[in-house]
Every structure is written in structure tokens, then in C-alpha cells.
Amino acid sequence: MELNVLWYYAIGFIVIWVLAILFRDKLKIDIEGPVLMRRTQRLRDFIDSIAKINPRFWRWGMNIGLPVAFFFMAFILYLLIETLPTTFSNPQVGLILPGVDIPGSPLFIPLGYGIIALMTVLVIHEFGHGIIARVEGVKIKSIGVLLLAVLPGAFVEPDEEDVKKSKRISKLRIYAAGSIFNLILAFISLLIVLFISVMIIGTVFVGLPGFTIPGTNITTQPVGFNVTGPIFPTFHEDGVQIASVVPNSPAAGVLTTGMIIESINGVNITNFNSSVTVLNNTKIGENVNIQTTTGNYTVKAGVHPNNSTRGYIGIRSGEHLVVNSDVGKAVGYQIPWFIYSLANLFWWIFLLNFAVGTFNLLPMKPLDGGLLLEELLGYKLSESKVNKIMTPLSYVLILIIAVIIIYGLGRGISLLI
Numbered sequence: 001m002e003l004n005v006l007w008y009y010a011i012g013f014i015v016i017w018v019l020a021i022l023f024r025d026k027l028k029i030d031i032e033g034p035v036l037m038r039r040t041q042r043l044r045d046f047i048d049s050i051a052k053i054n055p056r057f058w059r060w061g062m063n064i065g066l067p068v069a070f071f072f073m074a075f076i077l078y079l080l081i082e083t084l085p086t087t088f089s090n091p092q093v094g095l096i097l098p099g100v101d102i103p104g105s106p107l108f109i110p111l112g113y114g115i116i117a118l119m120t121v122l123v124i125h126e127f128g129h130g131i132i133a134r135v136e137g138v139k140i141k142s143i144g145v146l147l148l149a150v151l152p153g154a155f156v157e158p159d160e161e162d163v164k165k166s167k168r169i170s171k172l173r174i175y176a177a178g179s180i181f182n183l184i185l186a187f188i189s190l191l192i193v194l195f196i197s198v199m200i201i202g203t204v205f206v207g208l209p210g211f212t213i214p215g216t217n218i219t220t221q222p223v224g225f226n227v228t229g230p231i232f233p234t235f236h237e238d239g240v241q242i243a244s245v246v247p248n249s250p251a252a253g254v255l256t257t258g259m260i261i262e263s264i265n266g267v268n269i270t271n272f273n274s275s276v277t278v279l280n281n282t283k284i285g286e287n288v289n290i291q292t293t294t295g296n297y298t299v300k301a302g303v304h305p306n307n308s309t310r311g312y313i314g315i316r317s318g319e320h321l322v323v324n325s326d327v328g329k330a331v332g333y334q335i336p337w338f339i340y341s342l343a344n345l346f347w348w349i350f351l352l353n354f355a356v357g358t359f360n361l362l363p364m365k366p367l368d369g370g371l372l373l374e375e376l377l378g379y380k381l382s383e384s385k386v387n388k389i390m391t392p393l394s395y396v397l398i399l400i401i402a403v404i405i406i407y408g409l410g411r412g413i414s415l416l417i
Contacts, residue, residue, distance in 0.1 A: 113344060
């Protein structure tokens, strides 16, 4: 399935680009290097109407959002620098390709959920820029969609002359708006996930992990609590289910998505944690016996993509939930699963909006974070000094991220094929 998705991306890329070139004039498509763009004047009135609801509210909201944006700018920069030593063994930055399971990647984004969540990221980000631009009196020249190779995007194009004439605080609000809107949507989505989980699913950890304060030896303790008993128990856990099998991994062709694991190497698997514990102790070359509800299977462990000393079979697993019989009899078995799917959707909306929103705050141009830092430095420094800081900083960060992405994607594709 995942390998097929890569082919779908490739075929889609070819078809879209061929159509764009053939019907460029008719469809009013602009081709700028590797980017396809289609501009329109539609939705400008809609953005205007939202901006006019309460301009003072939007300005004060962004006044609060600005320190949040600079906090996450510093946080994401620190995180990137902190993970540099493990860049080639365990890359933390990668392309978001819904439906593609890249070996060694810490994240697999389901195709359906991923596409919907990615659309919310793009729309809310650009609408955020557009709304605050209109609040600050900046005209919007056009709104549109774009395609960078195979990666979709959206944009709101403000009038550059209006932006230049704006006060510095207005520019800061406009530049920060996209990521702040992403973070707000992420927060709302997380609340929805927690609400659904606390009400009907349970097994949710609420709290903060431990972390070390930069520049010190002070380490905080994890704080929080587990919500293991939902208010309206709707599901119960019944073992562990294989959520996906990584293509061309040792498990590919042996295990399949949806299998319910009963034991691994004779150890009864009753929950997700027990499966992780057993698989983490797998040795390279070891024959791993996996008993499922459909039969017994043996997988010879290979080398983990991110750790040459660990064994790896290439499955992603999760809790196997079953609707409680009393709930099923009362409301049917479809409604609980619909609500559960809704929680999954909002989880991915939260994760992608948070990830993209914070990443976009990296202090490098042309990202919003670079524009923010450039404008902030301009308060005290001359334009030439600002350029001497921003230009090398942007090039260094772009180089680091490009190397991480190309290495991770290239390694993943080589393992897939």
C-alpha cells in the first residue's frame, strides 16, 4: 500500500504538471520554477468580513500571540540544534507525505486523515495572514493555491507596498498570524481529542514530560495523570493490533495490517506497552515468533534503520479496541466508531498544525519566523547589520534542514524499493 502511494504521488506529479503546461493560459496558471500557482480574487470579501467583525479583538489577540510566536521560534531552533548530533541516525525533520510509511520515520500519517489535516494547516495559516493583513489596513492582491513539485500549498498575497508602509508592530502581527492561527487550531483540536477520550475512550495521559533547562543541570520531573477510566465507558482494550507494516521490512509479506497479536516469543501481549517492551529487546537476526488470532508467523529481525545495534521487524501497532456490548445494543456499533474516528482526525489536525506552525517559526527566510526576526532586529539595528545576521543564519538553517530531509527521504525510499 505505502509503496503504491509513492507511485501515486509520482503519477500525480506528472499528470498535474503536464495538464498545467498544456492548459496554462486557459486555467490561468503561473509557473515559477518548480512551483505552480493559480491566483484568484475570490474569498477576499469573506476575509474582509471576518476582519471587520472586531478589529480590536484581532489586534489584541495578536499582541498576545507575538510573545508566543517568539517563544516557539526559540524553542524550535533549540530543538533543531539539540538534535543535530543524531541527525543521521534519528532525523527529527522530514517531509509530510500522508500515506507513505518511510522506514525509520517516527511518524506514519494515514492517507485520509493526513490529507484532511494538511488542508486545515494550509487554509487556516493563509487565512490567518489574510485576516490580520486586512485588520492592519493592508490590501490583499490575490488568494490562491500552489504546488511545489508534489507538495500542495495555499497563499494570500498582500500588497507589498502596503506592507512596507505599515508600522513595525503591524508587520509583526501579519507575519506571526499564520503560525498563531495554526497553534490556536492545534489547541482547540487537542481539547476535542481530550474531551472525547475522557468521555468515552480513556487511557489518556494529561501532563508535561520531564525536560532539562538549557544551560543548567536542572531536570524537571514528569507531571500529570492517566485517564484510564472514561466517564461513559464505550470501548475496552482487547489485545494489540497491527496498524501498519513498513514496506520491504522483515515483516512485509508475512504480517498484514489488522492482525491482532496474542503473543510474541511466548510472551502474552495484553496491551501496547507489553508489545513495545518485547520488540525493543529483539536482537538482529533473531527469529521472532508472533502468534495472532489468524495463526502463527515467524519474522527474522533485521537491522533497525535508526540504530544498527537493535533488531527490527517493521510493524506499527496500537490498542485493539472493542465496543462494549451494552453500548452497542443501546446506540449501535457504528456511532462509537464514528466518534473514535473523529478523535483520530482531530488528533492529526492537532499534530500537523502544531508541527507545521512551529516549524514555520524557524528564524530563517523566507519562513515567517525569518521575517519576524528580521523585523524585530530592525527596531535597534540598521538594515545592513540585520542583513549580515539574517542572510548567513537563513543559509545555515536551510542547509541543515535540506540535508536532513534529503537524507531521511532518500534513505527511506532506498529501503522501500
